[in-house]
Amino acid sequence: MADLQLQGICKAGSGDAIITLLNVSKSFVTGKRTIQALDNLSARVQGCMITGLVGPDGSGKTTLMRLIAGLLEPDKGTVTALGRDATAESLLVQASIGYMPQRFGLYEDLSVSENLNLYADLQGVPGDARQDRFQELMHMTGLGPFVSRLAGRLSGGMKQKLGLACTLVRSPQLLLLDEPTVGVDPVSRRELWSIVSRLVREEGMSVLLSTSYLDEAENCTEVIMMFEGQILGQDRPAKFSSTMEGRTFTVSVPDMKGRILQKKLLLREDVTDAIVQGDRVRLVMRTQGNPDASALVPGAPDITLRPVQPRFEDAFISVLRQQRSARITDREADMKPGPSPGGNGGNVIEVKNLKRRFGDFYAVKGVTFSVERGEVFGLLGPNGAGKSTTFRILCGLLPPTEGMLSVAGHDLRRAPSAARAHIGYMSQKFSLYGNLSVRENLRFFISVYGFTGNAGQKKIQWALDQFELGDYAESTSNDLSLGHKQRLAMACSLMHEPDILFLDEHTSGVDPLARREFWHRINALAEQGVTVLVTTHFMEEADYCDRLAIMTAGEVLALGTPAEIKSGVRSAEIPEPTMEDAFISLIQTSARGERSS
Template structure:
């Protein structure tokens, strides 16, 4: 039937048992996904996005309701449905001890692709993903972005009529994300494929033709990105105050009544107000003489936040970190992190070569790069988790190569993936880390109480950490990293996979720490988060491409066609320039 939707949910519900209680993941849901388009499934953590996709793929059975995929009843004929769709979950099952080619062959066998059809499809997929030179490489030795592209290629070995992508671009650098999107749209164009994807990147949602907004298992809205953002016209603004600085300005604006959202955007702060019309900020911030405000074009992210965020939201409790030092944030005075000619070799291969930078007290410093650029290796050496092959690394005034244990006692570390003990409760994890950092009993008790209150973990104190929602896992990991009040906090892609509401809360806490004098070194693939950094370096092929403030980097790519470039524009531009130079030299 022409024009029939590719996916239909009618009154679908699904609940799970958690801690002795029944938790609804999908609650009497009605949705319709149009055929031949790219639709985005958007919502905060726990909204039901993954459950919806697993139900659509026939991997879960609903408690009630009807699900039709490509006109077929999923409950009656799950195998027919599964033979017509492609599903790439958050953690796609690549076999890391097999080569790229062997993974393709394995999934072609699973999907019943005839041998005569394989070679042409392989060539097309390898060309699209840029993996043609790496077919003999083990999957486990690919970068994160390359693994995601291989996972997508394996899913597409047999072109499905419906493609389900569950956060396929999480943890992937902007260049690889753009390439993944190009692959997806090519499938829609060339094969008439229907695509339903979930994503934590709201700029990606804006590229979708249709958006389905979920919250607590229910549909809050559905339509084009513009249908969500247009009602906010007259409620979005950009504010600047050079004398105050973007970080302090954001903190103060977030407490002004009538402001739903305040987020750093470039060198300004973007506002979403509860009502149309500008807020009288001069009356609210009378001590800021250079305050300016201009109207901004509304985008989908504004609508997402305005829909989900409560009008009156309490700010995070003050964070106890290091006491503010005598220096202002920046690189003046004694640096808290000093790196000179840092090298890391694996045999004859240089993963990091000649990296040099300094980070001052109370500074937020970003370490950015494409997947495989060497930033994680650099990060792990600075934390003392990986030996340095050559060069000098000083943290908190201590030589990391000569006084590693003393230096590590001044550091806090939050890993990219949740690395606490999932079978221990929240309190047991906090108690363990307090003991590991050498806190005495009285101090341990005080700090655990602080963590439960400051991170609003009291209601989960006796819950196994593995059962926490993702946003609360992030809170617990950060609390554990701060138990000993470190001078320096290392954050390795701390918001990967976390929804925008949780990311905003996270950065409010980071700003408070920086204001108290804690030095923060962060890696991230969210380019909008790079705007929170005072300075940053961008790496490629183990070397530093450039160093400076976000404003300095964006200024390099300002033009008549692009008068207000974003950090993503700057990042992609720098990587492309580097790649062109490498090609010219080869």
Template sequence: MSVLELSGVTKRFAGVPALNDVRLNIRKGTVTGLIGPDGAGKTTLMRLIAGLLVPDSGAISVLGIDAIQDPLKVQQVIGYMPQRFGLYEDLTVQENLDLYADLQGLPDAERQARYAALTHLTGLAPFTQRLAGKLSGGMKQKLGLACVLVRPPQLLLLDEPTVGVDPVSRRELWAIIYRLVREENMTALLSTAYLDEAERCNEVILLHKGELLGQSLPAEFSQKMAGRSFQATLPGMNKRSLQSRLARSSGVIDSTIQRTGVRIVMEADVQPDPAALPAGIRIEPVEPRFEDSFISLLREIDGQPALPEVSLARAVPSGTDDEEVIIVDQVTKRFGSFSAVKDVSFKVKAGEVFGLLGANGAGKSTTFRMLCGLLPATDGHLRVAGLDLGHAPAKARARIGYMAQKFSLYGDLSVLENLRFFSSAYGLRGSDQRAQIDWALQEFELKPYANSTSQKLPLGYKQRLAMAAALMHRPQILFLDEPTSGVDPLARREFWQRIAALAEEGVTILVTTHFMEEAEYCDRLVIMAKGDILAEGTPDELRARVQSDQLPDPTMEDAFVYLIEEHETGRRSDAVPAKS
């Protein structure tokens, strides 16, 4: 039975098609993933289905209701959670639930039973009197989902519900979604930037530039890539260097660091040529995955065979080899009686890519802000670029670049105006300022958008602009707070190529991320939970810590989930391994 049908749906904004002749059908009782890069039309499609937009042409049927002729009736039977769901942060969890029950007209007699079911399902039962603004990112997402579900919908629309939440919360959200589908007979359509999540869906819909590229089982997309995916290993060579070398090899359309080596995807009917690769390299075939198919399709459509070359030669090395340029020594940060960071210590060497991982609310961003001189530590000592942040925070800030989680751009200013503002704030003037701006526009391919306001940029270009702004003054150390949250896989690959280039030039990089595959790009990392450091080491060392008969080849996500749950429960996690 079909719950959603689109036939010939087209939607334009200012004459530019956001969706073009889209035709699809979603079956009852399924979880369908909506996949596509930035600007693909995913959010536009969601809003059309929800009756919040009207198409220029075509037909939309939702549970047998004409969404164009009767949008209010559609909105009464569906649940829609947009990317920026409207929680009221000054209200408690219970007050938010009450408000949405009022808005959805849930009878008083049904409320207590529904609240009990939802708070149990989402794990929010102990927190009903906590202000929504005091919840972690994962808990906010769960509260948003609970508010959407106050009146049980037949069709649930979720626009990137797992963006910005940690792997533990992501797994919990997926368990909730499948339980709803199974126990409440719902149908779910969700968009996601995490391609491993596509493999958890019953079916996936692939969009690109408003065009429907396909609708099928994830495995059917993967099977088309049979014989084209390989794992390359070269002992003694840095994995980032190997990945960069392979990305430029003939016939390679994708290369990503995976576990102890580099995963490569080849063009159709092309095999890796050992003679053209570094001596001693080992190449083994591996099973294809959905992400391989996704990247291959986009490369083919856009005519982009591989990642572009990057040259960030204006960077300044942060120090000599083995010099410790970031020192965190027994640092504590308290807000009133609450300790966000507790007696934390770690050191970062010059030229390292150092990862700071943790669940939502672990204290990562607080640690970041202290290291940037934006927050004073309550106790302990912080040194960055040879300077004590307790005595010379302003001088230290001149030597670092900071790319905030929400991209601290001025939305009403153009790309060029943002670059002028940030370069001026960093003390650049005259010909030096003009040269840096010209470099940024050229290197980050921002020239076509120079006069566009930053708020209207696609997310991937906002990311480029934010990174360019953070590099205007040639910092020795670069702080990146969840820099790839929400951007599509192509933008993430390009971003990490730039990070690798900076690291090659000797810039020290401290990064937080919720993408566990990105943690593999780090030389070393720490994992935090509730203000404490749980583990420190290389990605290989942390994965080895959780290796067992049940997890013979763990991923970084497996390691992360195991360590977090071990910390919370004091016992070994039985979480299902992430798909590789």
């Protein structure tokens, strides 16, 4: 029966289009700028499979989703979904699609079951069919034990799963998912993906999913690559990666830190991309063919070069590099405006048995670690693991309930205000004055740090040059693109030459190119003796750190260099564990341990 129905709706790979876009254009006006979100775009999306929508931030993915859902009207062109015009017949289209926006509108003061019931009412699911469907959804999402919990009290991953369940109360023919895995920990991410693939396999659903995690693109049947409102390519992910065949390697040099090797490699004209993976560097060359290993890095004869399988990400970066000519140059050599304080070794940050309680809930339960001068230290963990709380305590924004901490010899909460001049802080979300111009923001922060007159002007000029913000100096910060906002935020936290830099999930929501750019800057700073503490939930970023602590539920699960942590979970099934494998295995072990104790 199900199969019959499936064939009635669509035939996988038959070429029947479930969504058709024809010459679609859409622009928005914000402030004084007009943003061309979609520019004369045409595409066909086939049914019965997962189509991934991939592209950097601001490439028009969300606008495209909203057009298909009938929430926006195109300026030009037609959008057809399930054979109907999404603009003129939006109510009918909406009756047979499920759409999960980036921030799914769960009513946080309603419980899980109340949210489900509301959407069942809105979707017209009759009362008798409802219970079976709910059972199925609860089973699928694993939310069964939490039906009476308020949605606002769920973790980020559970919220996304509930959002998905709400869009699935009446099994839709077409499911639109807008960045469903943003801010979700790897375990929940895998679970979400397995739910989605099951829906396609068993219910014959068609799924259009946008994502900024490039490893997820490989799980899609087909990928549409978007850039600045246009489509750069549409194909199976393997097809994309196959163009990179013979251009991808890992490189390592004994006794050379990964990030130093990376920097040397990136200076070369023939290198498209180089990213740190622990003590090795993954290298993407501009052209095919084995490069001469000994000539790659001057002065490093004992270099090892091994070819590796290309990934979707390599293709993506390669295509983007062609679009955006911006290359990483050696300007990072000049990251810090003044001479670095130097110094050698010694613990700059020390944390012992740190605890923090909110009501009767411990957000941080006894965390201990230390960070050396010039080290890049990462705090890794899912949402709600206590990373941000630990962070805020270190910055002096929150008092600890218990425990000892010292940052550059001070407890910042009690330290004289001058001690805070030695730290820089960049928070999770953009936290500068939105209606002030770039220059006004810079001027404010530099004068707060006590630089006025000529010295201040110099610093501002340095920041504008260094972060390539010169063209935007007079524009209002709110009108900047996300990438530029992040640059400005980083400029503001760096201008006063801090010795310690705190970065709280500074790359979330930033596209891969911008993320690379940030890490180059961070690495350059670390080279100059600045201590950097970062939090992140991007597993690959953990590889960029010198050392890291993996946190979950307020506790540190593992502490060490990326290689140490990965080797800790090596087993017969996973001989070459990635950071994500390590993370999932650590979390599962800890969960099992809790259950048995």
